[in-house]
Structures are given as structure tokens and as C-alpha cells.
Amino acid sequence: MKKVSLRASFAIIMALLVIVGLVVYVFRFVKDGEKWALYFDESTSKCTYTLRDRDGTVLAKMGGGSRTYAESSKVRTACYQLIGDFNGNVGTGALQSFSRQLSGYNIFTGIEEGEDVDLKLTVDADLNVKAYEALNGRSGSVLVANYKTGELLCMVSSPSIDPSKPPSTLPDGVYINRCISSSFTPGSIFKLVTLSAAIENIDNLFQRTFTCNGSIDVKGVTVTCTGHHGNQSIEQALANSCNCVFGTLALELGADTLGEYADKLGLTSEHKLDNITTAAGKYDKDESGSAALAWSGIGQYNDLVCPYS
Ligand SMILES: [Zn+2]
Structure with a gap:
């Protein structure tokens, strides 16, 4: 009796192994069948x-x-x-x-x-x-x-x-x-993210006058601009790509809002391009009122964006 039950157990184990093997094979066939076919058929020029x-x-x-x-x-x-x-x-x-x-x-x-x-x-x-x-x-x-x-x-x-x-x-x-497979510091193009957030979250943005004296001081750290742009509207600040204005807006908006807009615009996520998964970007949130936060609104600091995004 003991012998029979041992044999039965052995048969069940063998049957289970065969079933598992079949499941694995079918899964691999559906997933990789194309690669297998190409591997053999390319060499015989069927393709x-x-x-x-x-x-x-x-x-x-x-x-x-x-x-x-x-x-x-x-x-x-x-x-x-x-x-x-x-x-x-x-x-x-x-x-x-x-x-x-x-x-x-x-x-x-x-x-x-x-x-x-x-x-x-x-x-x-x-x-x-x-x-x-x-x-x-x-x-x-x-x-x-x-x-x-x-x-x-x-x-x-x-x-x-x-x-x-x-x-x-x-x-x-x-x-x-x-x-598609790398992400880089976006630089001033990121000002469009800051601008989108500012348009929807800062009242009277289009009525304000911003002043650029070549730099702003953020808690003792200097955030520099590429020029002395003087008094500007938001439209002029964008045309001048003024760091002082966009750094200031970043500080007003805060990292959570900027991060939310970077996410909304798809810059921090992967995308699909013809079966290819593209690289995700990154927006690191620095503490409120910091120079790093100001730089992050200018497309510097730790900002990363994939060109395809
Ligand atoms: Zn400026």
C-alpha cells in the first residue's frame, strides 16, 4: 500500500512539472516567439x-x-x-x-x-x-x-x-x-512650466511689473540673470528669458505647485513611442524660500527632462 501511494505521489509531481513546463513554454512562445522566428529565419533570408x-x-x-x-x-x-x-x-x-x-x-x-x-x-x-x-x-x-x-x-x-x-x-x-533614452538639465525651456503654473495660480500676473537688476538674493545666495533687464511685464520677462523673474515666480509658487505642473505636463513620467519606453524626467522639490527652489523654476538645480517629453 505504501509503495502504491509513493508511486502515485511521484506521478503527480511529474505531471505537475510537465504542466508548469508547458505554461512556461506557452508564455515564452507568446512573448518571445517573434525573436525566435527572426533568429532562424533571418539567417535563411525568409524575411x-x-x-x-x-x-x-x-x-x-x-x-x-x-x-x-x-x-x-x-x-x-x-x-x-x-x-x-x-x-x-x-x-x-x-x-x-x-x-x-x-x-x-x-x-x-x-x-x-x-x-x-x-x-x-x-x-x-x-x-x-x-x-x-x-x-x-x-x-x-x-x-x-x-x-x-x-x-x-x-x-x-x-x-x-x-x-x-x-x-x-x-x-x-x-x-x-x-x-528618447536620456534626460538632461532642461535649462530655460523649463520656464514654460513655471509660466503655466504662474498663469493659473498667481493673481494679476499680467498686470504686474517685474524688475531685474541682474541678480536676486535668496537667503544670502545669489541667483544670477544673463542680463540687466530692468522693468518688464511677464511677456517681456519670457521674451528676455529673465532668471530673476522666473526665480521669483518659483519662490512664490513653491515646490509642490511647480512639481505638480512638471508632472501634469508629462515631464516626469515615461512615455511610449512606437513600443519604446522613453526616459522619465525628474523634478526635485527643495525647501520653501531656498535658492535651489528658485533655480528649479529656471530649469536648473536637479531638473531633468527627456528631449522626447
Ligand atoms: Zn533678467
Whole structure:
């Protein structure tokens, strides 16, 4: 009797293990099936696609046993982080984020042989080249969007490389698209956040006259301006990008209100861009009446914003 019950227990354990294994397999198949299919089918060239810019310039092509990037080295370099590479080094490139559409993958049928996919991005490769040249070797990013349609017209991250001829020593951060995966000190652009908060929370903002003598003293700490702007309306202060006025407004508004507006405007949260999760920004709240709080309303202190946000 004891023997039978031991055998039964063993059989139940084995059955449970098989069920758990099946559940794990199905989960992995749904989640990673596309990657598995691409891994095998790319090598046998089943996958056929062309990735183009908005004007039709070929940015990447796969098919007929070959994988190629854009013809021009300048385009390849200026579009490197935007497109990514066939090896997947840039995790946020279009080749990765649109892999399902490009491969024509279907969870039930896998990758159909001979299916020719043609995908156009909204970005203009020539604009990317111009922006990359304007960066002139500096680290940084350029992102241009059509504010009416939301289309991204230019997306450049520097430093970059030509994926067809990668150098033996790679520049730091070359695999990162700074437009979407990094956050930076925003500087004066953050004054628009402070202004939004001021318009909705400070009475008579548009009737007030603000005076700039080149700096303000906040508890013994000097917050400097880039000029001596004298008497100004809020409109003039914005046009002058006056630190004294926006530092003063930050002190009046307080960190909680400024933080609330940074949150409301989506600057402190992650966003989704074609399956890619963008970097979140940050607004640190300093104590009431401090110079750090004044600087935080000017886009300095610990403020961080992702260019895409
Ligand atoms: Zn000023």
C-alpha cells in the first residue's frame, strides 16, 4: 500500500512539472516567439523588407540573402540610433521597435516566405544629416516634430557611427538614442512650466511689473540673470528669458505647485513611442524660500527632462 501511494505521489509531481513546463513554454512562445522566428529565419533570408524615410530613401533593407543599410555613409551615421542595427545593439531603433511589422511575423504562421514589407518612417534622412552636421562632433540630440500632426521629422543622437563600417573603438554612449533614452538639465525651456503654473495660480500676473537688476538674493545666495533687464511685464520677462523673474515666480509658487505642473505636463513620467519606453524626467522639490527652489523654476538645480517629453 505504501509503495502504491509513493508511486502515485511521484506521478503527480511529474505531471505537475510537465504542466508548469508547458505554461512556461506557452508564455515564452507568446512573448518571445517573434525573436525566435527572426533568429532562424533571418539567417535563411525568409524575411524581406525595406525601411525608408518619409521621402522614400532606403534606410535598411533585408532580403535575397543580404542585409544592407542606406547607400550614403552620411545618412547611415545620422540615422544610426533612429534605425538601430541588425545586431540589435541599439535596443530602441526602428528595426527593433517595428520588428513585428518588418518581419511579417504572425504568432500562428510564423514568418511567411516571400512577403515583401515596405515601411516608411516620418523622419527625413536629409534633415537628420543636416542636424548631425550642425552638432559638429558635440554630444547631444536633435528632435524636430510637426506640432500639428505629432510626426517626428528629425531624430538625431550624437556621437554616432556608420553601422556599415563601425570603428574599432566605439564612442561613449553610441548605442543610446539621447532623444528618447536620456534626460538632461532642461535649462530655460523649463520656464514654460513655471509660466503655466504662474498663469493659473498667481493673481494679476499680467498686470504686474517685474524688475531685474541682474541678480536676486535668496537667503544670502545669489541667483544670477544673463542680463540687466530692468522693468518688464511677464511677456517681456519670457521674451528676455529673465532668471530673476522666473526665480521669483518659483519662490512664490513653491515646490509642490511647480512639481505638480512638471508632472501634469508629462515631464516626469515615461512615455511610449512606437513600443519604446522613453526616459522619465525628474523634478526635485527643495525647501520653501531656498535658492535651489528658485533655480528649479529656471530649469536648473536637479531638473531633468527627456528631449522626447
Ligand atoms: Zn533678467
